[in-house]
Amino acid sequence: MSTEAELPLRERLSKLAGVRLLRGSRLSAETERLQQQLDRLQEEETDEEIWSRVQLARHEDRPYTLDYVERLFDDFFELHGDRGRMDDAAIVTGMGKLAGRTVALIGQQKAREIQERVKRNFGMAYPEGYRKAMRAMELADKHGFPLLTLVDTPGAYPGVAAEQHGQGGAIARSQAVMARVSVPTVTVVIGDGGSGGAVAIALADKVLMQENAMYSVISPEGCASILWRDAEQAPKAAAAFKPDAAHCLQLGVIDGIVPEPAGGAHQDPELAAQLLGEAVEGAFDELDRYEPSELRRARRAKFRAMGVLG
C-alpha cells in the first residue's frame, strides 16, 4: 500500500484512540490491536483474507442486534409497527438505558432458527421496516435521545409487494430523516452492510464498523453475476470492491473500527458486546460536546466530502 493511502489511516487511528473511543482498562490492548490492523493493512490483504472476512461477517453464530441489546441495554422497551401497515420484524426499534442514558435504537435483525429466520425475513426489511425506523428517529429527535443504529442486512427485501409499497422511496426518506435530526447519531455495522438497505439507517455522525463486518454497494454474489455473469466468482468480486472495514476506513467512508475478540465476534459474544459498548459510549461522549445545529452541519459536511474525483 502506498504512503498516501497509509497516512490518512494512521491519522484516523490515532484520532480514534485520542477521542477515547476505546477507553478503560482495555485501552492498551486495543491500541495494540489497532496497530496490528494497521500492520496488516500495510501488507495489503490478500483476496483470500478479504473473502474470509466476508464469511466471518455472515457467520451464523455471529451476535445479532438483539444479542447486543440484551448485553448492553437496561430497561429496553421495544417499539413495534410503522403505524400504517405492519410490524416488520427485520428491523428492531426501541429505547433503553445505555450506560445510564436513554438511547433510541434501530437495528436490523437476522436469526439462527429457521422459523425465526423466516419471521425476521433474513434481516431484509420491507419499506414498513424503514418507516418503523423513521418513527424511532423522530422519537429520538423529539425527546433529545441519542440514536444508535446497528446495521446487519444482506439488503432491503427485493419483492413485488416491497416495490409496490415504495422500497426505494422509503430508503431515501429514512436517510433524509437521519440527515435532519439534531441529536447525536452513531451507526455500527455489526455484520452484513448490504447496500441501500444498510445505508438507509447509516447516515450518522459517527459510522463505525466491527473489525470483521462488511459494508458494500452490492453483495459479492450480485456483483459477480452482473460483472462476470457467474455468482461463483463472488470471492473475486469481493476482492475487487473491497468491502472490509480497513478499506472502508481508508476510503473515508467510516470513522473507526471496533475491535472484535480474536477469531471473530462469535468466539466471545460477551467480550464483543463489551468492546462494542465501549466504542458506542465513547462516540456519544464525544458527540455530546457539540451543539445540535453543529452536529447536523458536521454530519452533512462529512457525507458531502465522500467520493474521489479524477
Place this chain on the structure above:
Amino acid sequence: MPPMSSPHIDVSIEHKRADPEQEMKDHPNTCPSCGSHYRDDELERHLRVCPHCGYHFPVRARERIEQLVDEGTFSEEDADLRSADPLGFFDLKPYTERLAEAELETGLGDAMVIGGARIEERACRLAVMDFKFMGGSMGSVVGEKFVRACESASGAGVPLVSVAASGGARMQEGILALMQLPKTVCAVEELHEAGCALISVMTHPTTGGLLASFASLGDVVVAEPGALMSFAGPRVVQQITREKLPDDFGRAEQNLHFGQIDAIVPRSELRATLGRLLRLFGNVD
C-alpha cells in the same frame, strides 16, 4: 455410413445476425413496442416518441436539455469533472478503460450534465442524466455534480429540475458509490432548507440507488409513461423471490397506482408541465 460428426454445432450466434428481422428489432430507431422504423431526424422531431404507438425511446442528456429549455438559455456547469479509480477496479476490463470508452462514445465526462437554464422563462437549475454513459450509474462524479447543482440552485434561489435515467450505483467505485446516496440526500435536505424546490422527473429506467436517494425526494415527482422505477430490478426480484412478476412490475403506471409518484407526464407535455410547476413554486402568474 460414418456417423455425422458434431451434429450439434451451435450456430445461434451467426443466425442471430443473419436474421434481418431480428437486426431491425435491434436497431435503435426501431420501435420495440410496435416495430415501426424511423429515420433519426424523424424521431428527433417527435421528441423520440413513436408517433405510431407512443413508445418513449431513450433520450440522451443534451438532447433532453434541448427539448426542455428555452432555446439558447442553457449554460453548463462543472463539465470538467472526471471519475478517479479509487479501487483500481478490474472486472473484465479496467474501470479506467470503461470510463475512457464511455467518454468517447457519449462525448460526456460522466453520466450527468448540470447547469442553469430557463424553462418557459422561469430560471432553474438542471441535473440531467445520460443512460448511455455506463448505464447512467452513479459514482463520485454524478454524486458531486448533483450536489453542486443543488448548491447552485440554492445560491441563486431557484428550483432544481432533476431528470433521472440510471441503473443505480456504479459498482466499479464500490462503497464510495453507495456513499453517493447519503451524500445526495444531504444535499436535497440543504436545498429544501434554503427554501428551494426539487422537481424530480423519472425516466426509463430509474432504479436502485437513484430511486433510493435524491430521485425519490422531489417535492413533486413525475415519470414518463412506461418508465421502470424499482429499487430491485425485475430479474433480481424474480431470481430471489421466485414470485411471478406482474407484466407492469415497477412501471410508472404501477408506481402511480400505489401512490409513489404524483403524475405520469408524456414527453410532449413535459416542458409545459415543468413550466407550470416552476411558476407555482415561484408563486407568480
